[in-house]
Amino acid sequence: MSDSQRYGEPGVVLQASGLRPRPLAAGVAAVALAVVAGLTVGPVDIAAHRVALQLLDGLPGLAIDSGLSDAHAAIVEQIRLPRVALGLLVGATLAVSGATYQGAFRNPLADPYLLGIAAGAGLGATIAITSDLGDGAGVFDAVPLAAFAGALISVTVSYVAGHLGGRSTASLILAGIAVASFLTACQTYVLQANSDAFRQIFAWILGRLATSGWSEPALLLPYFAVTVGVVLRYRRALDVLAVGDEEAAALGLEPRRIRMIVVLAASLGAAAAVSVSGLIGFVGIIVPHTVRLAFGASNRLVLPLSILFGGAFMVLADLAARTALAPAELPIGVVTAFLGAPFFVLVLRTSRREVW
Amino acid sequence: MTPAAQQAVPEPGGAHATPAVSVKDLDVTLDGTHVLRGVDLAASRGEWVNIIGPNGAGKTTMLRALLGLVAFDGEIVIDGRRDRRRSARACKVAYVPQTPVIPPGMLVADYVLLGRTPHRGMFAAETADDRRIAAEVLARLDLAGFGERTVQSLSGGERQRAVMGRALAQQADVLLLDEPTTALDLGHQQDVLELVDALRRERGLTVIATLHDLTLAARYGDRIAILAQGRVAETGPPAEVLTVQNIEEHFGASVRIVDDPDGPVIVPTTTVSTQNGDQP
Numbered sequence: 001m002s003d004s005q006r007y008g009e010p011g012v013v014l015q016a017s018g019l020r021p022r023p024l025a026a027g028v029a030a031v032a033l034a035v036v037a038g039l040t041v042g043p044v045d046i047a048a049h050r051v052a053l054q055l056l057d058g059l060p061g062l063a064i065d066s067g068l069s070d071a072h073a074a075i076v077e078q079i080r081l082p083r084v085a086l087g088l089l090v091g092a093t094l095a096v097s098g099a100t101y102q103g104a105f106r107n108p109l110a111d112p113y114l115l116g117i118a119a120g121a122g123l124g125a126t127i128a129i130t131s132d133l134g135d136g137a138g139v140f141d142a143v144p145l146a147a148f149a150g151a152l153i154s155v156t157v158s159y160v161a162g163h164l165g166g167r168s169t170a171s172l173i174l175a176g177i178a179v180a181s182f183l184t185a186c187q188t189y190v191l192q193a194n195s196d197a198f199r200q201i202f203a204w205i206l207g208r209l210a211t212s213g214w215s216e217p218a219l220l221l222p223y224f225a226v227t228v229g230v231v232l233r234y235r236r237a238l239d240v241l242a243v244g245d246e247e248a249a250a251l252g253l254e255p256r257r258i259r260m261i262v263v264l265a266a267s268l269g270a271a272a273a274v275s276v277s278g279l280i281g282f283v284g285i286i287v288p289h290t291v292r293l294a295f296g297a298s299n300r301l302v303l304p305l306s307i308l309f310g311g312a313f314m315v316l317a318d319l320a321a322r323t324a325l326a327p328a329e330l331p332i333g334v335v336t337a338f339l340g341a342p343f344f345v346l347v348l349r350t351s352r353r354e355v356w
Numbered sequence: 357m358t359p360a361a362q363q364a365v366p367e368p369g370g371a372h373a374t375p376a377v378s379v380k381d382l383d384v385t386l387d388g389t390h391v392l393r394g395v396d397l398a399a400s401r402g403e404w405v406n407i408i409g410p411n412g413a414g415k416t417t418m419l420r421a422l423l424g425l426v427a428f429d430g431e432i433v434i435d436g437r438r439d440r441r442r443s444a445r446a447c448k449v450a451y452v453p454q455t456p457v458i459p460p461g462m463l464v465a466d467y468v469l470l471g472r473t474p475h476r477g478m479f480a481a482e483t484a485d486d487r488r489i490a491a492e493v494l495a496r497l498d499l500a501g502f503g504e505r506t507v508q509s510l511s512g513g514e515r516q517r518a519v520m521g522r523a524l525a526q527q528a529d530v531l532l533l534d535e536p537t538t539a540l541d542l543g544h545q546q547d548v549l550e551l552v553d554a555l556r557r558e559r560g561l562t563v564i565a566t567l568h569d570l571t572l573a574a575r576y577g578d579r580i581a582i583l584a585q586g587r588v589a590e591t592g593p594p595a596e597v598l599t600v601q602n603i604e605e606h607f608g609a610s611v612r613i614v615d616d617p618d619g620p621v622i623v624p625t626t627t628v629s630t631q632n633g634d635q636p
Contacts, residue, residue, distance in 0.1 A: 014465045014491045014503045016482050108460075237478040240470055242459035250423050250453075251526075252446030252474035297461025297506075354508055355461035 017298035019305070027308030031088070034315035038084040041319055043326055044075055051076055078213060085217040086209050086276070087318045088311035091283055093224050093273040095310020096303055097266035098284025099291075100231045103238040103299050104259045104266075105169050108356040111284035112270035115176035115263070116154030118281075119183035121274040124150025125204050126187045130194035143204065144219070144275035151271035154179050159260070169245075169259070206331030207278035209318045216276045227269030231303055234262045238299040280314070280333045286340045287313055293351035313340070374436070376401045376530055376562035377422065382430040384417055391417045393586045395430075399579075401529070404556060404563040406577035408570060410607050413583045415566040416454070419532045422564070423451055435529060446474035450523035454534040456515075458507050464518055465503035468493055471525030486525075493524045497551070513544045517551070524555065531556070533565035537572065545569075549576045574598055574619040582606050594619055 039051045046068065053066035054076050066073065097112035105114070113119075124146035158179045162172030191201060211217070237258050240248045245255040270284070287310040291302050314332075317339060321330040375398045382395040391414045399405045407415050421428045424445040431438065434448045450471070459467070471493075472486040482490075494500050497517040502510065507518055516536070523531060533552065537545040553576060556563050567573040573580055574594035581591040584606040590597045598620050603611050614621040 014487055014494065016469050016487065017463055017466050018481075106459075233479060236481075239462075239466065240473050240478060242457075242462060243467075243470065244457035246425065247451070247453060247457060249425050249442060250446060250449075250451040251470060252443035253478055254442065258478075292461060296463070297459075298463075298466055353461060354506060 016300075017296055018300050020301075023295045023301060023305055024308075027305050027312075030312035031308050034312035034319075035084055035088070038087065038315045038319055039076055039080050041323060042075075042080065044072065046072055046076060055081075079211075082211045082214045082217055083209055083318065084315050085214075086211050086220065087315035089217055089220045089224050090209065090273045090277045090280065091287075091314025091317075092307040092311035093220070093227060093269040094280060094283040095287035095306040095313070096228060096231055097270040097273075099288035099299070099302050099306040100238070100262050100266035101284070102288055103302070104241065104263050105173065106242065106244070107169075107173070108289065109285070110173075111281075112266060113180075113279075113281075113284070114173060115158040115267060116180040116183060117151040117267060117270050117274060118279050119180040119187065120150035120152070120154025121147035121271065122150070122205060122279065123183045123187040123190070124148070125275075125278075126190050126197075126201050129200050129204065130190055130197045148271050148275035150183070151274055152267070154183055155264070155267040155271070159264075203331065204278045205333075207280035207333035207336075208329070209277055209314075209321075209332055220272050220276055223269050223272035227265050228307060230265035231262055234258060235299045235303045238262065238303075242299075278331075278333065280336055282333075282336045282340050283310060283314060286336075286344045289355070290344060290347050292355040293347050293353050296353070297355040374401060375399060375433070376403070376435060377564065378431075378433040379422070380431040380433075382418075382421060382428055382432065384414070384421055384426055384428045386417065386426065391586055392421065392428075395583075395586070395588050397581055397588060397591070399530075399562050399564055401562055402556060402560050403579065404553070404565070404577045405579045405581060406573040407564065407566045407581050407583050408568075408573050409566075409583035409589075414586045415583055416534055418583065419451070419534050419564070419566065422530075422532060423449055443474050443477070446526065446528070448528050449530045449532060450526040450528040451532045452519050452523050452534065452536055454536075454538055456519045458515065460508060462507050463503065464494070464499060464505055464507055464510070464521075465490065467507050467518055468521040468525050471522040471527075474526060489527065490521075490525050493521045496524070496555075497521050512540060513547065516540065516544070516548055520548075520551065520555075524559075529560070530562045530564065533563065535566055535568060537567065537569060545572065552576070570598060570603070570622040571620070574622070598622060 036048050036051070040046050040048045050066045050068050053064050054068050054073055056062055057064040057066055058077065068076065094112055098110070101110040101112055101114055102108055125143050128142040128146035158176040159172065161179065162175035191198065237253060240251055240253055241255055241258060248255045288302055288306045291305045291309055295301055295305060317335045318332055320339060321332045321335045324330055377397070377399040379395060379397040382392055383390070384392040395418065397405070407418060409415055417426060420426045422432060424440055424442050434445070437448070439445065468490045469482055469486060472482060472489065476483065476486060494503060497520060499514065499517055499521060502514070507515060510518060531552070536548050536552070540548060549572060552563060555561060565577070577594060579592060580594050580597040582589045582597060582602060589606055590602055598613065600611060600613055603609055603622065610625050612623045612625050614623055
């Protein structure tokens with residue numbers, strides 16, 4: 001409270017919330033820790049310093065002998081590195097999308113699946129799997145494409161229907177619930193009619209971070225960039241929206257237009273993340289709330305820190321998913337909830353901040 | 357309580373007669389209902405005008421039209437400009453809503469800095485100037501030292517001052533207050549209105565407020581406008597507007613008016629027999 005005591009003195013200006021060095025360093029450290037763990041831990045243990053040397057060797061203009069065998073080098077560079085990269089991207093995208101939804105709808109329970117992304121993606125993936133379109137590989141696999149299309153269609157329909165219903169956030173959320181219920185019903189019908197594909201569809205729904213080289217991270221990267229670019233640009237506007245549409249408008253803003261832009265940007269990233277990783281739940285809720293409880297409620301710090309901690313959380317969850325029952329892999333959606341829920345309860349109990 | 361020192365305020369029609377706010381023939385229709393019809397209202401620089409009227413008369417809609425939040429026909433001129441763009445309007449007009457939304461977890465410093473939004477735009481960071489203005493406002497409102505607390509954690513009276521602080525940080529010449537005394541006890545009602553009165557003198561603010569309490573409206577305003585069924589029924593100095601007849605006609609209330617040096621006191625009369633058997 002030393003800062004606040006100085007406010008009364010003449011000539012001292014007050015500080016606004018923002019990304020301070022310490023939380024930023026904590027986020028970067030979390031990412032670094034997760035990356036190191038993700039690259040070194042696995043069926044084959046590889047020393048961290050050798051991994052670092054191997055990665056430096058991969059940089060243009062550097063030739064360093066990491067001391068790794070070709071097989072171990074391949075494990076690091078072609079199996080673990082792309083998977084860690086995908087985990088970072090998926091986790092960061094889902095977390096920042098969730099934070100955006102919570103800010104835009106002023107609702108702590110909002111997550112990226114609020115407007116039917118999960119149901120739409122689920123239906124798309126189910127149709128692709130049951131109609132045997134899913135035999136391609138990587139970018140050309142029909143499952144992610146169908147999931148992506150289903151997710152975008154559901155968000156669009158929710159938005160249009162919500163605006164017809166009076167343009168309030170409540171009507172938008174209700175439209176999202178209606179669209180999600182409808183699409184889930186469709187998906188259940190397709191599933192019932194093709195019960196032989198049940199296992200495959202269920203596995204997709206529970207989420208996974210399997211990679212075939214760099215194609216998945218490369219696919220997701222541009223969407224991640226668009227989402228983060230737009231959402232971070234609007235971080236201050238989202239703080240103004242926290243006082244409600246009426247007061248934000250009285251401060252000169254166009255709340256509905258801002259909400260549409262950020263929600264669509266967040267949805268685009270979430271749809272892309274879901275299409276490559278399946279339905280990984282809980283990240284979009286738990287990470288932003290943990291950041292709020294730990295560091296404060298302003299979107300100027302919640303959004304960027306959600307990117308860092310979301311990515312780190314997903315890489316660590318994936319590490320648990322692939323090592324807990326090795327050689328079998330747990331679905332990552334199970335791990336995010338299994339590890340995330342108790343951790344979140346702990347944060348709730350220990351934090352004294354009131355953020356909602 | 358000391359009476360408002362009238363001489364410090366430029367008289368309407370005096371040397372500073374340029375109206376800060378001028379509304380002519382204002383029509384607002386909301387969801388097919390004609391809420392305001394042909395409303396005329398003007399406020400001079402530094403003047404305090406109270407809008408009174410029964411529930412549903414269109415008082416809040418009137419303020420929302422001044423803020424540019426509802427579509428309207430007619431003319432609203434603020435500080436000589438007809439600009440309808442919200443951001444331009446927000447630099448001229450600050451608003452204290454009846455029940456402000458208290459954003460969860462927001463710090464008082466951030467909350468007051470929101471008032472700088474119209475000046476810097478929603479994408480730019482606060483400048484040192486913005487922070488200096490916000491700090492000055494906090495100090496003026498006895499909230500220095502509250503910057504790092506959350507708005508939620510403040511008491512009712514402190515919250516009201518924080519909301520006022522956000523409005524002051526806008527550095528707008530016109531301050532709109534929607535029922536500023538609702539939900540406050542008598543002492544805090546007085547505090548808020550005294551504060552507004554002091555601020556308008558210090559900063560030359562033009563104040564337009566809606567008030568339910570007619571006695572307070574008489575005491576603190578230079579002028580009163582009665583809004584009834586979407587029209588301005590009466591306008592003028594409190595003593596002229598607040599008559600038994602006007603109040604009965606527009607509020608359907610039966611009152612007695614007691615003359616007091618500070619202004620008329622409006623006392624509801626009762627039709628039930630009182631203890632000493634007096635009948636109205």
